[in-house]
Amino acid sequence: MRGAWLTDQGCLDLTTSILVTRRLHEEQTPYQHLEIYESPRFGRMLVLDGAVQTTEADEFIYHEMLAHPGLLTHPAPRRALIIGGGDGGLLEETLKHPLERATMVEIDGAVVRRSRQYLDVISAGAFDDPRARLVIGDGIAYVGDARERVDVALVDSTDPVGPAAGLFSGEFYAVLADRLTPDGVLVVQSGSAVYQHELIAMVRRNMAPSFRVVRTYAATVLAYPGVLWSFTIGSLGRDPLDVPSSEIARRTEGFGLRYYTPAGHDAAFDLPPYLRDAIAAR
Amino acid sequence: MRGAWLTDQGCLDLTTSILVTRRLHEEQTPYQHLEIYESPRFGRMLVLDGAVQTTEADEFIYHEMLAHPGLLTHPAPRRALIIGGGDGGLLEETLKHPLERATMVEIDGAVVRRSRQYLDVISAGAFDDPRARLVIGDGIAYVGDARERVDVALVDSTDPVGPAAGLFSGEFYAVLADRLTPDGVLVVQSGSAVYQHELIAMVRRNMAPSFRVVRTYAATVLAYPGVLWSFTIGSLGRDPLDVPSSEIARRTEGFGLRYYTPAGHDAAFDLPPYLRDAIAAR
Numbered sequence: 001m002r003g004a005w006l007t008d009q010g011c012l013d014l015t016t017s018i019l020v021t022r023r024l025h026e027e028q029t030p031y032q033h034l035e036i037y038e039s040p041r042f043g044r045m046l047v048l049d050g051a052v053q054t055t056e057a058d059e060f061i062y063h064e065m066l067a068h069p070g071l072l073t074h075p076a077p078r079r080a081l082i083i084g085g086g087d088g089g090l091l092e093e094t095l096k097h098p099l100e101r102a103t104m105v106e107i108d109g110a111v112v113r114r115s116r117q118y119l120d121v122i123s124a125g126a127f128d129d130p131r132a133r134l135v136i137g138d139g140i141a142y143v144g145d146a147r148e149r150v151d152v153a154l155v156d157s158t159d160p161v162g163p164a165a166g167l168f169s170g171e172f173y174a175v176l177a178d179r180l181t182p183d184g185v186l187v188v189q190s191g192s193a194v195y196q197h198e199l200i201a202m203v204r205r206n207m208a209p210s211f212r213v214v215r216t217y218a219a220t221v222l223a224y225p226g227v228l229w230s231f232t233i234g235s236l237g238r239d240p241l242d243v244p245s246s247e248i249a250r251r252t253e254g255f256g257l258r259y260y261t262p263a264g265h266d267a268a269f270d271l272p273p274y275l276r277d278a279i280a281a282r
Numbered sequence: 283m284r285g286a287w288l289t290d291q292g293c294l295d296l297t298t299s300i301l302v303t304r305r306l307h308e309e310q311t312p313y314q315h316l317e318i319y320e321s322p323r324f325g326r327m328l329v330l331d332g333a334v335q336t337t338e339a340d341e342f343i344y345h346e347m348l349a350h351p352g353l354l355t356h357p358a359p360r361r362a363l364i365i366g367g368g369d370g371g372l373l374e375e376t377l378k379h380p381l382e383r384a385t386m387v388e389i390d391g392a393v394v395r396r397s398r399q400y401l402d403v404i405s406a407g408a409f410d411d412p413r414a415r416l417v418i419g420d421g422i423a424y425v426g427d428a429r430e431r432v433d434v435a436l437v438d439s440t441d442p443v444g445p446a447a448g449l450f451s452g453e454f455y456a457v458l459a460d461r462l463t464p465d466g467v468l469v470v471q472s473g474s475a476v477y478q479h480e481l482i483a484m485v486r487r488n489m490a491p492s493f494r495v496v497r498t499y500a501a502t503v504l505a506y507p508g509v510l511w512s513f514t515i516g517s518l519g520r521d522p523l524d525v526p527s528s529e530i531a532r533r534t535e536g537f538g539l540r541y542y543t544p545a546g547h548d549a550a551f552d553l554p555p556y557l558r559d560a561i562a563a564r
Binding site: 011013017019039222259261267270277 | 321510546
């Protein structure tokens, strides 16, 4: 391959194309079509069913922003649960906190296998952390059966079609809320802030009955179509907006973060009015 | 046209494509190739030399963010100068402030003419405001010859190639600084925050000798390739970070803003560490 364009059809009328120079791997797993590409701009990229999931160059943005706002909303998390996140980047960010254990439940073992083989800089050794526990299995079934309660649950899913559809339902959020400790926090990626306002509104509606506070925040994930991406947090305890900057600074000291900052925490929740209105209108 | 893709080649290895359904106008002006398209996502779009300049649906983001941070950094602007900005969107935002006069110097009369013909919702009557003065001419020559001093100058240019190249030079910034009143403020669009770090660094270096404070801020302009866009402000007086939120709230009351907010002012200047570092490294 001398150079070809990988086009990520974010929505019907807006696409992003990234120049790729080599396809390192391709397979049809039992769940999805998995590819790994090399690109000059983003380094190696994991592509599932044609959609860019993560890249070496910008994975820290998505993973920092899915992990830290929620983990910091909980006053002192000891146990975390990750649903999805097979590339291990979210696990790495999560384990920067002084947890006892982080359990990751990924439905597709091939994603973990190929990420460890080709994208090991993304997990950066997190799979070998003695506090990490990896379960290859269905996240919905796992949560339904789980006895152990966790302080923070993070859902790093693909788009709400195919294997991930159930991860966006009110039923799943209710069961998850039931598996959280009293100050428990759930965070999910809730889609493009540019062209999935309906999805964001649905996630918020589905979370509302089970959580005391529901808040949506955004980050600019460079390799994703539309760039501006949303995350939604449900908290049984503290409001994410009540986390003092000084506490964020203290608890993230030495983490080496490159996107998330104490000031950026509040800013991420402060959606521009046009976006807040567009979500509220759905 | 049943539907075609307009591809904006932001940089060599990343492009954005927007579905367009109709080309309403095309002409070669003395300065550039001008097209106006209709698109389902962004409404009508102005395209110059193949690059999307502004769209009906998201123009408010770019224009609010080019106008208000600088106009608010000045404690009480009375006169403003706009270089470029032929579509009139920046003029409209600027005239929301209680100015005596806003002078707009656009090199390409065809941009004004066709914008007024096809994109009148963007200027929203601003060209007919008695405080507006339109000059069709070269911005660099105009500033060189100008006698009148202004409080705030805003440079709404195309990319730093072709007619706009000189608008990014240190010489131009020095002459502009000389035309500003003592608390004067200059704001320029300084390119993509994703793939033009070198340009941003150059703008900052070129401004530094002529201004007391130079600061770069970002906004998410949905129709631009890479989405995350940068603006750089040079101030002879107040630091943009010293504008109190309460003053922003008071001075923008009734403006009907959809992106810029008092909290968003500070947040826009708080670039994520990876971006700050990438710019500093150039």
